[in-house]
Amino acid sequence: MSAQRPDDPQQWPRYGQPLPPQPPRSPHRGRTAVLALAAAAAVGVGAVGLGTMGFGLGAQHAQPAAGKAGWPAPLVQPVGNSKTAATQPNAAAMDTAVQGVIPGLVNVNSELGMQGAETAGTGIVLTSDGEILTNNHVVTGATDISVTDLGNGQTYPATVVGYDRSQDVAVLKLSGASGLQTAPIGNSDSATVGEQIAGVGNAGGTGQPSVAAGRVTALGQTITASDESSGSSEQLQGLIQIAANIQPGDSGGPLIDSSGQVIGMDTAASTNYRFRMQRGGAQSGGGQGFAIPINQALSIAHDIDSGNRSATVHIGATPFLGVSVSTSDGVGAVVQQVVSGGPAAQLGLAAGDVITAADGNRIDSATALTNSMDSYKPGDRVTFKWTDPQSGAQQGQVALGTGPVG
Known part of the structure; x- marks a missing residue:
């Protein structure tokens, strides 16, 4: 089965009413995230002219960017049972839920100065003064970060408060932000197999909100993502597995339940990446995604916000x-x-x-x-x-x- 990280520039079906179009971005924006996820180990110690992130998660891309056919694709390996299936959620109910969460989201655009590239992802607004939760791989390698709030349409410069590469979590702080609408945070412990969900994000880096509707197919999943070119790998545990077409650009966006509560943060997808079940379960087709449970992500965000540096949490x-x-x-x-x-x-x-x-x-x-x-x-x-x-x-x-x- 193939797998992909949500950060590519291709156009995908939208769900619900999109916001007014934003000014067009570089046609390479989404695909450069592929680069950004193809060499994380190198960047962690100061890579030059390579990718920005090495382990396969929500924003990895299996296809090389235009004109960069030589870029390698990370390998993502899910571990544990993977149940597929189910019907699509009720469109009207999920549309209402989606419209309620969109004002509490942001588009995250990172300039990779050392690579001469850009990446696009999504973020979740945690505080009215601009604390943002996103995936670490969305900002890995960034030399400049700008964030556009979907609630007020304004763009702010952002800095990274801290990150945990091993858990693919980062916290950003917007400069000069106030009065932002925050996302409705739910309880990921209440997630159940079969329930209706939707992943909301910035598919393709277009700047317009996109939605991938589906269902929870498994809980407590583990995936290992490897960069075959650098040998770097990381493992994420306790993930929510979903049957939904999470796409490049959706990384860092919310996974919401049918009531519009955020129960996870989208981080990996299986559209173009190869997944290999290591024990139990059978190979399944495309359209499988993974999200970090929101309780888990917020626990890490709290450590970052509190300045609690550890073996995995980096501050500043x-x-x-x-x-x-x-x-x-x-x-x-x-x-x-x-x-x-x-x-x-x-x-x-x-x-x-x-x-x-x-x-x-x-x-x-x-x-x-x-x-x-x-x-x-x-x-x-x-x-x-x-x-x-x-x-x-x-x-x-x-x-x-x-x-x-x-």
Whole structure:
């Protein structure tokens, strides 16, 4: 079965009444999110000229952007039983529910300065002064973020308060926002298999709200998303599985029940990605999606908002090493590119070197290096060990810079 992350620029069927059209965006906007999700591990440590996010979630794309046929597609693997099925929900009732949630949503547009690209996603308004819940992969690699509120039509600059890459959750703060309508938050513990739902978002990055109606097909699901080019992977657990056509651009948008309450945050879809059931269940066709239960997402958002940094929760600016890396059979993180003048260049790292440790902690993969960077902040001095193909074992210390988000 194929799977896709919601962030592509294709046109998909709309459900309910769309808002007035927004000014047209770059024709590559949605598809660049594919790039953004194809190399997360690299960006976590300062990738250049590659993707922005490595694990397959709500905004991954299996199809390369126009003119970029060489971009690899992440592999998403769901774990656990996957029940498909059901009929479509009552259109009139769901339309009413959808119209009630739209004013509490935002479109999130990220500029990826190091890639010369843009991505589009969705966000959920948590507070009237502009605290926004979205997927981490929607803003990964961003050097500039602008957010358009669907309730008042205004666009605001945004900063990232913090993120948890392992859970694909990020919290944004809008500058100068007040009086925003918040989304109606429900209780994901009340979700049941078979109930009618709808995923609301910004499919295709057009700026107009879109809706994918369907039903809950399974609870407590786990998916592993891998970037075959960098070797980076992450696993999301406890997800709500749905039979609904979640599309690129819907990432970070709400999954609502028939009463219009937000019970989840859309994060992964199966339109173009290949899913492989690892235990139990049978392969199912396209149109399957996954959402992070809203209770789970809000718990992480609370930690971020409270400044509770942890092994997975990063607060504030992203540290920057200035390399793109791939995995080398458990040996370490293989340097592919080095940013001129960056911390890695100052260390003397070059393409082909293999990073094996950071402050004494073993680095055995691209993912390990990315995760290790989350425990630091810009300005921290870190001692790295690496192997130079010509000179052998090397060691050096350098101050990390400030890089793109996540």
